Amino acid sequence: MKKITLIIAIAAFVVNLGFAQDTETDVRDKPHLGIKVGANLSNVYDTKGDNFNADSKFGLAAGGFLSIPIGKYIGIQPEILFSQKGYKTSGSILGISTYEFTHTSTFIDVPILLALKPNEYVTFLVGPQYSYLTKQKNVFKNSILSGQQESDFDNDNIRKNTLCFLAGVDLTMSQLVLGLRAGWDIQNNNGDGTSTDPRYKNMWFQGTIGVRF
Numbered sequence: 001m002k003k004i005t006l007i008i009a010i011a012a013f014v015v016n017l018g019f020a021q022d023t024e025t026d027v028r029d030k031p032h033l034g035i036k037v038g039a040n041l042s043n044v045y046d047t048k049g050d051n052f053n054a055d056s057k058f059g060l061a062a063g064g065f066l067s068i069p070i071g072k073y074i075g076i077q078p079e080i081l082f083s084q085k086g087y088k089t090s091g092s093i094l095g096i097s098t099y100e101f102t103h104t105s106t107f108i109d110v111p112i113l114l115a116l117k118p119n120e121y122v123t124f125l126v127g128p129q130y131s132y133l134t135k136q137k138n139v140f141k142n143s144i145l146s147g148q149q150e151s152d153f154d155n156d157n158i159r160k161n162t163l164c165f166l167a168g169v170d171l172t173m174s175q176l177v178l179g180l181r182a183g184w185d186i187q188n189n190n191g192d193g194t195s196t197d198p199r200y201k202n203m204w205f206q207g208t209i210g211v212r213f
Helices: 002-020
Strands: 032-048 057-069 074-093 097-116 122-142 146-151 161-173 176-185 199-212
Touching (some): 032 176, 057 097, 057 199, 074 199, 122 176, 161 199
Parallel strands (some): 032 074
Antiparallel strands (some): 032 057, 057 074, 074 097, 097 122, 122 161
8 A cells, every 4th residue: 555655646746747847849859868657567477386376466666767869760768677576376275264475576677678759759669678686575364374575585596687578658748758568578487497486477567657857
């Protein structure tokens, strides 16, 4: 709830800032620096584990971007984001007690995107992304007990450096930028093949609101 409240507060600030700017003419051929905040709706795919079924979960996404034009209709857009992904699952223990398990992975995401700009309001984006895993948190709850485990990484069992692919669109209104993305890991989370965690790849939908300068 605190994260959702924070996202709403920042989004309201960004919207007010965006509409407070003077309306500009077509500036596709000019560089821009921007900040944005929003959320990921994430899940996992390519799983390998008996009876492993996952549901989607929300996580925070926030960071900055740099729009570098190569002429009027094409450009490069590198970004750096704090990004939470993961999944939820639930079930029962011996048919007696139900449980809920939530797994959250925190990444620093660095996409390098090709930007196609057919007009001044719409930008299509596609390209690779490098993701660095900083920590994971597991929360287990049931009617009898609950627990939380948060960990950093000093071994190779879990892949910390992951190559991903990203595609999406930015909708620009003056200084305000609404971003929609879809992304998925190309590599799975099992770094050296010995991890006891279920093998999976992250996939996510991302929505952000930002302002460019």
